[in-house]
Amino acid sequence: MTETFDVHADAVLDGLDARLVVDRGAFRLDVALAVAPGEVVALLGPNGAGKTTALRALAGLTPLSGGHLRLDGTELDRTPPESRPVGVVFQDYLLFPHLTALDNVAFGPRCQGASKAEARAQAAQWLGRLGLTDHAGAKPRKLSGGQAQRVALARALATSPRLLLLDEPLAALDARTRLEVRAQLRRHLAEFEAVAVLVTHDPLDAMVLADRLVVVEHGQVVQEGTPSHIARHPRTDYIAQLVGLNLYRGEAEGHTVRLDDGPCVTTTEDLSGPVFVAFPPSAVTLHRDRPAGSSARNLWQCRVAGLETHGDQIRADLTGELPLAADLTTVAAAELDLHPGAEVWATVKATQTHAYPV
Known part of the structure; x- marks a missing residue:
């Protein structure tokens, strides 16, 4: 549209x-x-x-x-x-x-x-x-x-x-x-x-x-x-x-958006029908192991496809349940021992997503 x-x-x-x-x-x-x-x-x-x-x-x-x-x-x-x-x-x-x-x-x-x-x-x-x-x-x-x-x-x-x-x-x-x-x-x-x-x-x-x-x-x-x-x-x-966001399209039912080519995303907006969902790479938190007792509604298992310098941070290109980009500091990337092929868990808080009608 x-x-x-x-x-x-x-x-x-x-x-x-x-x-x-x-x-x-x-x-x-x-x-x-x-x-x-x-x-x-x-x-x-x-x-x-x-x-x-x-x-x-x-x-x-x-x-x-x-x-x-x-x-x-x-x-x-x-x-x-x-x-x-x-x-x-x-x-x-x-x-x-x-x-x-x-x-x-x-x-x-x-x-x-x-x-x-x-x-x-x-x-x-x-x-x-x-x-x-x-x-x-x-x-x-x-x-x-x-x-x-x-x-x-x-x-x-x-x-x-x-x-x-x-x-x-x-x-x-x-x-x-x-x-x-x-x-x-x-x-x-x-x-x-x-x-x-x-x-x-x-x-x-x-x-x-x-x-x-x-x-x-x-x-x-x-x-x-x-x-x-x-x-x-x-x-x-x-x-x-161009503006540095992860963007997806899906069908909203209340606070849940079922993506066209992926899992569900929980948002703070209460919508119905076709929507876009967006969030910045900086909103993504990465873990090498599944977070124990995590209350995050948005949790996906991913694989590191590539890493590149992005300003003063490292941008990770992730594939898996939900292809996305994640930004993290060089220290965090080193502590997580990130490298192409590494398995990670990605979380995003619902408050850091933004859904809007198609």
């Missing part, structure tokens, strides 16, 4: 109203988007899900096979890319290597008919807003990754777009620079008054930068909502892994 959230009713007239249908061989993209002005929406999904195809369709770089594309009430389906009020920040920025930062940003206004002096004045203003005044005369090869990203953003914004598209805008940055630029980009997007669509496979970028997430898998929208809602109510295995 696909979960959707309505945006403002006037979004059809002011903002983006699109149904992007693209047929490419055996792959079919069919994604509906409604985004209000001032809203930042992230298209999130695994590689090959159709995110980049959707972005290229919005930019006019990939033709639609069907559906529609309206921006502020104007049909854009047949409008050539260069005539659309759309700004794009590409993953690798694609700055003109022979032009200075100033002239890279001035390129858009010049294409819109501004004189060289006017275009450069506008470019200087944008570079100033993004803290790049001192780098106006530098060519791309002299810029750091974070500086190049901001020049690319300035170039996109200098044309006063009604739709800003960002394709993995932080992917080319190292971890340290990414942290700083993510915070800067969030501030600039918060000030952007038109529609912004961000394409990413990084959950942190999506959660920090976007007001709303649209999760795409196999060319289809599988879930849509605020970052906090999706983190709390994942509806596919991909989303559950």
Whole structure:
């Protein structure tokens, strides 16, 4: 079941109203988007899900096979890319290597008919807003990754777009620079008054930068909502892994959920009918022997399939009665003598599970 959230009713007239249908061989993209002005929406999904195809369709770089594309009430389906009020920040920025930062940003206004002096004045203003005044005369090869990203953003914004598209805008940055630029980009997007669509496979970028997430898998929208809602109510295995939860589907009768492919799980919610059950790996406690006199209602015998470092902890991949992931400290893993093939018992308190309707 696909979960959707309505945006403002006037979004059809002011903002983006699109149904992007693209047929490419055996792959079919069919994604509906409604985004209000001032809203930042992230298209999130695994590689090959159709995110980049959707972005290229919005930019006019990939033709639609069907559906529609309206921006502020104007049909854009047949409008050539260069005539659309759309700004794009590409993953690798694609700055003109022979032009200075100033002239890279001035390129858009010049294409819109501004004189060289006017275009450069506008470019200087944008570079100033993004803290790049001192780098106006530098060519791309002299810029750091974070500086190049901001020049690319300035170039996109200098044309006063009604739709800003960002394709993995932080992917080319190292971890340290990414942290700083993510915070800067969030501030600039918060000030952007038109529609912004961000394409990413990084959950942190999506959660920090976007007001709303649209999760795409196999060319289809599988879930849509605020970052906090999706983190709390994942509806596919991909989303559950993304937000770090064990996720199962089953049939609820009161506080008991009989899983589709596994045992029962006891929850604190009193529900009836098809439900999802989720709990974090940190909620799982492991034992080498069956806990004597354990009152835990959720107790399963499992086998360690693999171990890997996860932050400052060890994540155990478990198979058996209930396949699940468990997080524990390196000390706990050593004390339990965990290794692939080891037999363990896993317990989860009912209070640490979360059940919600399908």
